[in-house]
Amino acid sequence: MFSKDIGIDLGTANVLIHVKGKGVVLDEPSVVAIESDTKRVLAVGDEARRMVGRTPGNIVAIRPLRDGVIADFEITEMMLKHFINRVGGKRWYSHPRILICAPTDITSVEQKAIREAAERSGAREVFMEEEPKAAAIGAGMDIFQPSGNMVVDIGGGTTDVAVLSMGDVVTSSSIKVAGDKFDAAITRYIKNKYKLLIGERTSEEIKIRIGSVYGSGQENQMDIRGRDMVTGLPITVTIHSGEIREALSDPVAMIVAAAKSVLERTPPELSADIIDRGVIVTGGGALLHGLDQLMSDELRVPVLIAEDPMHCVVKGTGVMLDNLDKMSKRKLS
Numbered sequence: 001m002f003s004k005d006i007g008i009d010l011g012t013a014n015v016l017i018h019v020k021g022k023g024v025v026l027d028e029p030s031v032v033a034i035e036s037d038t039k040r041v042l043a044v045g046d047e048a049r050r051m052v053g054r055t056p057g058n059i060v061a062i063r064p065l066r067d068g069v070i071a072d073f074e075i076t077e078m079m080l081k082h083f084i085n086r087v088g089g090k091r092w093y094s095h096p097r098i099l100i101c102a103p104t105d106i107t108s109v110e111q112k113a114i115r116e117a118a119e120r121s122g123a124r125e126v127f128m129e130e131e132p133k134a135a136a137i138g139a140g141m142d143i144f145q146p147s148g149n150m151v152v153d154i155g156g157g158t159t160d161v162a163v164l165s166m167g168d169v170v171t172s173s174s175i176k177v178a179g180d181k182f183d184a185a186i187t188r189y190i191k192n193k194y195k196l197l198i199g200e201r202t203s204e205e206i207k208i209r210i211g212s213v214y215g216s217g218q219e220n221q222m223d224i225r226g227r228d229m230v231t232g233l234p235i236t237v238t239i240h241s242g243e244i245r246e247a248l249s250d251p252v253a254m255i256v257a258a259a260k261s262v263l264e265r266t267p268p269e270l271s272a273d274i275i276d277r278g279v280i281v282t283g284g285g286a287l288l289h290g291l292d293q294l295m296s297d298e299l300r301v302p303v304l305i306a307e308d309p310m311h312c313v314v315k316g317t318g319v320m321l322d323n324l325d326k327m328s329k330r331k332l333s
């Protein structure tokens with residue numbers, strides 16, 4: 001019988017929802033546009049994102065989850081409820097079970113509040129799972145055997161590195177260096193080199209279109225527009241992949257260091273498994289050109305980019321929902 005269990009990847013950059021039997025039904029940015037004086041919500045998701053950096057004074061487009069933590073709890077709750085209701089509408093007559101993967105570093109108070117928000121949206125039961133676990137399962141790893149599996153999930157706010165065995169995390173590290181820090185590094189580089197101010201969305205677009213972290217011959221260029229810091233006027237500058245590589249070298253080195261530190265703390269038997277199976281990279285950051293070659297050079301183990309890396313966590317929630325009764329699960333108190 002069709003069940004309405006749903007899995008949610010509540011990410012700092014994107015929220016994805018998986019409905020059992022239907023697959024991924026929602027994939028939208030974690031952005032809410034509100035009227036600052038009345039606090040009225042004007043738009044959520046894609047529509048709100050189009051407003052980032054382009055709103056008049058009384059409208060603000062907010063990313064309520066930033067740097068892997070909940071920066072604005074009230075808005076996060078509103079956004080979560082909005083998305084759950086959008087997916088379920090009035091059809092939640094059989095109250096669903098909801099499994100949520102939230103950022104790794106949120107506090108127990110925040111976890112409790114997320115659960116309550118989901119319950120108020122009609123959930124019968126709410127479960128929370130660790131993001132790297134869902135990412136590994138969604139990437140197709142069998143983490144329930146007594147063998148080592150290593151996943152590096154590079155999202156918007158955080159990079160989570162974990163070695164999993166027998167269904168649980170053995171060694172891990174979570175750092176607040178991921179897609180947002182890449183964008184900030186690009187903004188800084190262009191400001192210093194060209195005295196050009198660009199917006200958050202432009203730096204993300206540069207990263208996605210010509211970003212590269214490994215000099216492999218595939219060089220691209222892009223014309224960017226922004227405000228000249230000296231004249232104050234709009235100008236266009238052409239930038240190249242090599243420059244973005246330079247801009248991203250520090251944050252990428254921090255991710256490599258986090259992965260090395262996890263490998264160094266991993267028991268030798270599990271390390272041997274990782275050499276055989278390789279490290280899997282998930283999350284939007286996995287799409288950065290050349291990341292697999294760079295990491296594999298640095299870590300000296302095979303590194304593979306997951307198929308459809310931005311959907312791994314939510315796909316993992318789908319698999320976990322199928323096994324909810326069998327799997328060891330952590331229900332919030």
Ligand SMILES: Nc1ncnc2c1ncn2[C@@H]1O[C@H](COP(=O)(O)OP(=O)(O)OP(=O)(O)O)[C@@H](O)[C@H]1O
Pocket residue numbers: 009010011012013014015068103154155156157158159178179180204207208211282283284285286287288289309310
């Ligand atoms: N082609 C691409 N190349 C590089 N980065 C990309 C690409 N596409 C998306 N991204 C980046 O991926 C990030 C979003 O990834 P993802 O949706 O996995 O994060 P999230 O799950 O919301 O974040 P978190 O795991 O921190 O909660 C953004 O920073 C985005 O700019």
